[in-house]
Amino acid sequence: MRINLTSVSVDDQAKALRFYTETLGFRLKHNIPLGEYAWITVVSEEAPEGTELLLEPAEHPAVRRYRTALVEDGIPLASFAVDDVEVEHERLVAEGVRFVQPPTDLGTVITAVFDDSCGNLIQITEEKGQP
């Protein structure tokens, strides 16, 4: 068994596709129209054959309540690995991304949390090497 797909629920699929590709730098893998919505997945440029991230419409009322509660407490819906959190933070801030938690050294890992402007908080993490 393998994890080939995971998802984030987004307010607006077109806006989300722009943010996840143009701002974050992921690559579009599938964009299949399905009536009102589309099946849109992106992958990492560093692992184009890796796990796909589905940009799923947040149309179910329970999804909205769930996301509102998570955002209120600052809990990210997804977490992505980066080589250098400080560098990504600087790059994304310059792109106008709002961080709710700046780079924070937690000992074994450095994390930061930003608003994806599509209704979610996203965490980025950098594993620290052994001292």
Add this chain to the structure above:
Amino acid sequence: MDIYRAIADRTRRAILDELVDRSGQSLFELCGRLIMKHGISSSRQAISQHLDVLEAAGLIRTRREGRSKLHWFVGAPLKAIGERWPIATDEDISNPTEEDIEE
């Protein structure tokens, strides 16, 4: 809620330490710091209750930023401790006189 009870707990003191380190943290960030930096692995619900105690004592304030609820440390209530038991200056520290002891 009096401030003495509010700070008479290791977890609540650690929460204040972390809010002094960085103002304006979410519950998620605080919980991450508590477990990673202090080894305090209490549930988010338990930490949330500690935050309620600190807020009732006036030691933290919360504010919404965007759709997130963030927490700030407020030191002002701690002034009452220093006023009740003033910190002696070097000049004040001397052996009590016979008169002091009789009193």
